[in-house]
Amino acid sequence: MSEATVKKIMYVNRKAPYGTIYALESLEVVLIAAAFDQDVSLVFMDDGVYQLKKGHQTKGIETKNFQPTYRALDDYDVNKLYVEKEALEARGLSEEDMCVPVEVLSAAEIGKLMEQQDVLLSF
Amino acid sequence: MSSIEVNGKSYETDEEGYLVNLAEWDEDIGKVLAQGENIDMTPSHWEVVNFLRDYYNEFQIAPAVRVLTKAIGKKLGPDKGNSQYLYELFPYGPAKQACKIAGLPKPTGCI
Amino acid sequence: MLHIVNKSPLERNTLDSCLAAAQPGAALLLIEDGVYAATRGNRAEGKLRAAAQRLDIYVLAPDLDARGMGQSLAEGIKTTDYAGFVELVTKHKNCQSWL
Numbered sequence: 001m002s003e004a005t006v007k008k009i010m011y012v013n014r015k016a017p018y019g020t021i022y023a024l025e026s027l028e029v030v031l032i033a034a035a036f037d038q039d040v041s042l043v044f045m046d047d048g049v050y051q052l053k054k055g056h057q058t059k060g061i062e063t064k065n066f067q068p069t070y071r072a073l074d075d076y077d078v079n080k081l082y083v084e085k086e087a088l089e090a091r092g093l094s095e096e097d098m099c100v101p102v103e104v105l106s107a108a109e110i111g112k113l114m115e116q117q118d119v120l121l122s123f
Numbered sequence: 124m125s126s127i128e129v130n131g132k133s134y135e136t137d138e139e140g141y142l143v144n145l146a147e148w149d150e151d152i153g154k155v156l157a158q159g160e161n162i163d164m165t166p167s168h169w170e171v172v173n174f175l176r177d178y179y180n181e182f183q184i185a186p187a188v189r190v191l192t193k194a195i196g197k198k199l200g201p202d203k204g205n206s207q208y209l210y211e212l213f214p215y216g217p218a219k220q221a222c223k224i225a226g227l228p229k230p231t232g233c234i
Numbered sequence: 235m236l237h238i239v240n241k242s243p244l245e246r247n248t249l250d251s252c253l254a255a256a257q258p259g260a261a262l263l264l265i266e267d268g269v270y271a272a273t274r275g276n277r278a279e280g281k282l283r284a285a286a287q288r289l290d291i292y293v294l295a296p297d298l299d300a301r302g303m304g305q306s307l308a309e310g311i312k313t314t315d316y317a318g319f320v321e322l323v324t325k326h327k328n329c330q331s332w333l
Contacts (some may be wrong), residue, residue, distance in 0.1 A: 012330060014251065014332070014333065015333075022333075031184065031187070034187070035187060035189065045251060045255075046247060046251055064183065065183065066183060068181060068182050068183045069182050069183050069184050071181075071182060072182035072184055072186070072190075075182075075186065075190045075193065075194055076187070076190055086254065107251070107254035107255045108254065108255065108257075110255055111254070111255030111256055111257050112257060114235060114255060114257075114328075114330055115235050115257055115260070115327075115328075117328050118327075118328060119328065120328055120329065120330045120331075122330065122331045122332070122333045123333070
């Protein structure tokens with residue numbers, strides 16, 4: 001695919017994982033769209049940071065645990081994952097609590113990255 | 124809902140022939156699913172099928188064909204991690220057919 | 235770029251999240267329950283008016299009217315209609331909906 005057709009696409013994840021279907025839907029869209037070889041990044045803001053909180057155990061709620069799938073993102077060449085610093089702090093979390101390697105950025109820094117995108121998809 | 128018959132027991136499949144409950148899978152079911160795809164299972168076929176099951180257990184997804192090819196190359200070497208090799212084993216799509224035989228859902232990102 | 239907020243500031247944190255990320259010069263459009271932030275006496279009025287110093291803020295008038303708030307718009311906040319909504323979307327490079 002030529003450089004000219006590569007778009008910058010950012011997925012904005014702001015919801016906690018199991019209370020609603022947003023987190024899982026976002027992940028599936030990311031995996032499917034990865035076939036198109038675009039410049040993809042994922043950001044996790046607000047309660048979205050809970051999606052990456054290590055150690056999900058979903059047996060008791062009889063729901064599929066999709067956390068292991070975040071570790072497959074690298075195989076799909078999706079490796080720009082940004083997590084909002086203020087969101088981590090407000091939830092008593094830190095970078096070490098994340099289940100995959102991420103870059104921690106302030107909300108304003110994430111806002112600057114948003115400005116550079118061709119497409120933003122909100123979940 | 125359709126189903127397949129293996130050793131006198133019936134197992135539910137979806138409308139495309141994928142096993143509904145992947146926990147039910149065993150090699151005999153794999154063999155019957157392979158017959159449905161007109162594939163004679165050899166050790167090379169089983170190697171890919173078992174790779175897919177391991178991948179699913181680790182990541183909870185059936186990988187897209189591009190990802191499967193790359194991941195197999197990493198684990199089993201470049202002579203196996205290429206689409207020619209995989210398409211010779213599974214002519215109608217390595218991810219699709221091997222996933223079906225492995226009792227996994229249709230690969231995520233398979234369009 | 236254009237930011238869109240559609241939730242009440244007293245029910246959700248979307249307005250705060252948006253204001254924390256939005257860069258100076260960006261546009262913000264309040265629609266649906268998001269319009270309450272731009273009404274006089276709402277707890278969010280102050281921060282919205284402060285944000286109006288650095289952001290280009292609009293409120294969707296039909297949503298304001300539907301909620302009986304047509305006469306309660308905070309000072310200095312602009313309204314727009316559906317045609318204006320479309321124009322805002324087309325004239326900006328990209329758009330983030332703070333769901």
